[in-house]
Amino acid sequence: MLAIIQHNFTGIGGLTVSQRPQPHLTAEGVLIAMETLPVVPSDWHKETNLHATAEQAAQLPRVIGIGGVGTVIAVGQHRDQQLLNQRVLVMHPQGSYQEVICNTNPDWLFPLPDTLSNEAAATLTAGPGTALVLANFIKQHPSDQIMMTGANSVIGLILCQLLGPAYPGLTPIVSPASQAYFHHILPDFPCYLANHVKTTTGRTLLVDIAGSPRLLQQLSATQHPAEIVSIALQSTELTVPFTFVHENFDPLIYQHFIQDVTEQKLQLPIDRSFTFMDTQLAQHYAKDTHSRGRVLVDLRH
Numbered sequence: 186m187l188a189i190i191q192h193n194f195t196g197i198g199g200l201t202v203s204q205r206p207q208p209h210l211t212a213e214g215v216l217i218a219m220e221t222l223p224v225v226p227s228d229w230h231k232e233t234n235l236h237a238t239a240e241q242a243a244q245l246p247r248v249i250g251i252g253g254v255g256t257v258i259a260v261g262q263h264r265d266q267q268l269l270n271q272r273v274l275v276m277h278p279q280g281s282y283q284e285v286i287c288n289t290n291p292d293w294l295f296p297l298p299d300t301l302s303n304e305a306a307a308t309l310t311a312g313p314g315t316a317l318v319l320a321n322f323i324k325q326h327p328s329d330q331i332m333m334t335g336a337n338s339v340i341g342l343i344l345c346q347l348l349g350p351a352y353p354g355l356t357p358i359v360s361p362a363s364q365a366y367f368h369h370i371l372p373d374f375p376c377y378l379a380n381h382v383k384t385t386t387g388r389t390l391l392v393d394i395a396g397s398p399r400l401l402q403q404l405s406a407t408q409h410p411a412e413i414v415s416i417a418l419q420s421t422e423l424t425v426p427f428t429f430v431h432e433n434f435d436p437l438i439y440q441h442f443i444q445d446v447t448e449q450k451l452q453l454p455i456d457r458s459f460t461f462m463d464t465q466l467a468q469h470y471a472k473d474t475h476s477r478g479r480v481l482v483d484l485r486h
């Protein structure tokens with residue numbers, strides 16, 4: 186069985202496609218043939234930095250990836266036998282970039298409705314859950330202005346939808362290269378460039394998704410935010426009250442999002458797919474180009 190392995194912290198170039206033994210089916214396990222995997226920023230962050238995420242650092246070598254979509258090919262005797270042949274979204278922080286994984290936690294496995302595409306389901310990994318954490322933070326910290334960096338990101342576009350276009354004070358910020366894309370995806374929402382946003386006198390909450398210290402510095406100098414909340418930076422040198430937040434996995438929230446996307450109440454931005462053998466290329470593309478939706482790796486081609 187093939188897997189994408191991280192051996193060191195030299196970055197994307199340090200990944201290899203290597204043979205690994207296929208996991209054995211246990212009584213508590215479900216074997217899944219993986220089909221569609223998301224490419225997320227934490228992938229390449231973890232490939233250069235041992236402490237890139239709030240999660241406990243993994244031992245090297247390790248299989249990369251935290252989840253994906255596949256089809257169940259074998260079910261252990263203590264698991265629900267009806268799972269056989271079902272298409273599922275699976276969380277697998279031990280490494281999802283392998284042809285077959287063994288899921289042992291029923292809470293991390295989500296059977297998918299026929300009408301939900303592999304691509305949309307894979308995009309549910311490391312996106313909507315984090316957007317929901319930010320939406321809750323925003324609601325719990327009433328402010329006159331909600332200034333959001335990286336509004337065209339996958340998480341930014343989902344957060345905008347969770348809040349709605351009429352959310353008081355919502356001020357999505359994008360780079361000049363991403364303004365047309367943002368308008369195309371969310372035509373009912375306003376969006377601004379950092380240089381053009383007007384200074385207001387009320388309380389501003391700066392919601393950081395882009396993770397650019399330079400942009401935060403620029404906005405803090407002109408907007409004087411009362412508070413910053415970030416999902417992308419764990420600290421800042423600015424003297425503004427700062428909170429880093431991260432997603433705490435909750436299966437009920439994932440079930441809820443599966444339903445919302447299936448019923449088209451939530452639109453997930455999806456860019457393009459690469460083959461499994463081109464995983465390095467996929468990461469370079471996602472890292473080095475402006476965000477135009479989730480990039481995916483597809484094992485079926």
Ligand SMILES: NC(=O)c1ccc[n+]([C@@H]2O[C@H](COP(=O)([O-])OP(=O)(O)OC[C@H]3O[C@@H](n4cnc5c(N)ncnc54)[C@H](OP(=O)(O)O)[C@@H]3O)[C@@H](O)[C@H]2O)c1
Pocket residue numbers: 225226227230311312315334335336337338339340341359360362363394395396397400415416417430431432471474475476477478
């Ligand atoms: N805390 C958590 O639990 C958690 C969970 C998931 C993700 N994250 C983090 O959340 C962030 C967003 O994730 P995502 O998947 O939504 O990312 P994404 O779709 O790749 O989007 C990245 C965004 O950052 C902007 N950006 C990047 N560098 C910038 C710079 N120097 N100046 C201005 N804008 C810049 C991009 O703007 P352009 O497209 O215009 O270049 C884009 O809007 C990532 O940093 C990720 O690691 C955190």
